[in-house]
Amino acid sequence: MEEENYEQNNQVALKIGLIGDSQIGKTSLMVKYVEGSFDEDYIQTLGVNFMDKKIQIRNTIITFSIWDLGGQKEFINMLPLVSNDAVAILFMFDLTRKSTLNSIKEWYRQVRGFNKTAIPFLVGTKYDHFIDLSFQDQIEITQQAKKFGNAMKAPIIFCSTSHSINVQKIFKIILSKAFDLKLNLDEIINVGEPILIFK
């Protein structure tokens, strides 16, 4: 290479916010993505957590700074910390609890008050439990999620943190959206499958 050996790496930093009701798996997703581990036990997030994940690709270092807001309503006053300056916001819900999907509307409204430019994502969690629901429920939830995703103009992703399904893909899609880069990944659109709609 013609580059001198002292040349520093190029750095990119992205702030990602995780938003959604309590106990849907926000902290779990963050820890899984950053550390690769999953914990069955629930520890309520009091306030805000954040973690950094660094990825080195050749001479580029990407740093995801992931901010996770506790889902209890009392922490809403910390929402600006999570949403300000974020490049992407993951609006998350529990695929087995419809109420958490319905809350997304209000979360979205609140976040937009602080950050109008962040790329929104609609992320359904606990896909591993979702497949145990009745097919009718699965249809209903999937259709509702698609409706929300379209309204938000957001990619829709179903994931399972415990079974490592679509976890990495969430962040790859974030990169492709943030830098407007083409992603050669197939979408998954059928009910019962872990939905992956991003085009």
Place this chain on the structure above:
Amino acid sequence: MKLNSTKPLPYDNSNNQIYNNPFITTSTRNDDEINNPPNKRSKFCTSTTTTSLASLFNKQNRHKLRRRINSISTNLSYYKFPKQDEFNFNSQPNFASSSTRSSTPSSNSNSDLESLPDLTDDDELTPENTPIKKLPTINFQYLELPTLKPPKFQLHKPRQREISSKISIFEVPEILHKIISFVDEQNSNLPTESTPIRRKPLNYNHAMLIHGDAEIAQRATEEIQEQLQPVYSNPLFNCLLVNKLFFKITSDIISKKFYFSNEENLVKFINYQGPKTTSFQPKIFILHKLFQTRQYLFDKCIHYISFKQLEWFELYMCPKLFPSIEIFKQAGSNLKKLIITGSKTIDDNFLISISLHCKNIEVLDLRACEYISDFSIYQISKHLKNLKIINFGRKNKGHLISDASIIKLINCCKGLNTIGLAGCNVTDKTVFEIAIKLPDIERLSLNNCPRLTDHCLSIFTNPNTIHCFLKLKVLEFRYNSQLDNLQHLIEFKKRQEYKNKIYLLIELCEDLMAKYRAQEQELDNIISMKIFNDIMVYINDDNDGDSNYIDLLNR
């Protein structure tokens, strides 16, 4: 009160000048005849709060020290995140605003906290989460307690020691000396050239290229006109008038510093001198911008002065004055600082004889002294081993100073940290020599050096000189339109920042600055392309660590 008016004063105070009076302006004159010295400061980057790609280094290092999950209450204050619109690949932060940028990354998060709207009020649904506490009823009963007596505050008279004569600190000579010395340190405004943080832009376009922001550029351009000539004053003259002791001590302190920036006052000083007056033994001798002052006045004036303690001799733009060698014989090895600028009188012989008497000179500023040439510079390098700052910048007769003497000087004076060679005839060789011989070099001015070529720029990034210029903070290349490949400077500036934590200040004239910005843009585009390519590879790598959902469904 008695005032011995025949005592020597640095200048006459009979016109009772008001200090810092904005209405008193001395006539300004353009300094352009001489080139300013590159005595400029550059900032160290203590912490990086910018959002550009490369500046993330610090932030990440901090993170290593941090615990796994960062709880907001303890760690938030360190943190600052990029605004999305700043999310470009401009790996070169805009240093023009570096002075305004807060160095504490916490400021942003703090202001976030302060500006938090209180959303909890909207949340009627969860009263159980945020129960409204009952306000305690506060009784200020104790105020009404009738039994409580008002405290008896007895004002004790300060007990005075039974000393018949009360001695005020202003009567103790030692203390008074300290006090007046302090006043002197605090307020004395020596008529010296102030060193700018960076040079004024030449015009609005130039400012725009430097700062890249219309508002800042406008301000920087306006500052050109707003520059007021500072009023050089000495508050000690008020101290002279207090009493005898004050007078004695103050005149003692005043006599250590001899400076005039006004011929009229100098004449008054000379006329006040009588046979009885004690002579000055200044450590500092400065004549500032006495453009027309004649030699006979100067000779008269130095007649009353002993230079035995002289450490700093300065004739700043007093073109007609020739300081006799006698002064420097007296000063001898005490002299540390010799500044003679714009002189039409001093020549090679003068400089050589000074170097024989004053071997401890550290600062040698001979800007626009056009009769100084290679010949004397070569000679003095044998004697002045302690030189730290040299400046031979000039507008005319640049051909008289070349590699021949400068390289010799560089090799003899390894402690040099500031070199001004504006308008000189030096070549790339000199730059190379500076690189490898002067580890302490901090400021380098090579404005208007027509013989420099692109080759000298490559020295800054050459892998073989990677351990050179580690302390360089200011680099001036104005009026060198022959230079083209400024990528070396761009790269060097980045290196200084990442490796050595120095915000290098590079001074360029308008056309070079335009070139610099264009090449910087090019470089940024290349970097962006690289980053995009890298990310493309990453996101399209099938083997991403996720499991296949089919396995889960087939369970």
